[in-house]
Amino acid sequence: LDPTMREISLPGVSKAILSDTVGFISDLPTQLVAAFRATLEEVLAADLIVHVRDISHPDSDAQAADVAQVLKELGIDIGQASAGAPVIEAWNKIDRLSGEEAASLRAEAARRENVVVLSAISGEGVDDLLASGAEHLSKGAKTREVTLGMRDGEAVAWLHQHGEVLSQESEGETMRLVVRMAIAQWERFDSRRADAKI
Secondary structure (H helix, E strand, O other): OOOEEEEEEEOOEEEEEEEEOOOOOOOOOHHHHHHHHHHOHHHHOOOOEEEEEEOOOOOHHHHHHHHHHHHHHOOOOOOOOOOOOOEEEEEEOHHHOOHHHHHHHHHHHHOOOOEEEOOOOOOOOHHHHHHHHHHHHOOOOEEEEEEEEOOOHHHHHHHHHHOEEEEEEEEOOEEEEEEEEOHHHHHHHHHHHHOOOO
């Protein structure tokens, strides 16, 4: 039941950890919800939840309702915008549907902000999912101006790795960078600079 965790790349996001948690079971007994709580701690601590649905399954809507109910029992109400991390629904296996059915689902997904249609087999929509995840994770990012010494290459490299460097100009012995990054990353940068680690 342990979640699998791996680092992934997202456009404009310095670092993201993907935690693949267990699947959900309908009519999960309350005792098992308690046992699953430790396994699903990653969901409780997530900055973004991606709910991958088998959209080709005839009971896909019922399965989604089961997931929503289990998450609600764990304290995450995906129906409430202010109740926890934002949720993206990844409607997978679109390639298994007929042209007309797939077109209908694509049209429905286009009307909803939190839905991405994809096929893990063909790769269709995967870039859209990554872009949507990056957009959610980079909300709250701010643009800041940073002045560094010309010899502070490690700090410059850190900024490029953990933020989006919009411009970089050299002037004498200093370098001025305009960087867009999330507040948490900026705090890490400030802290590391204060500790002279970058």
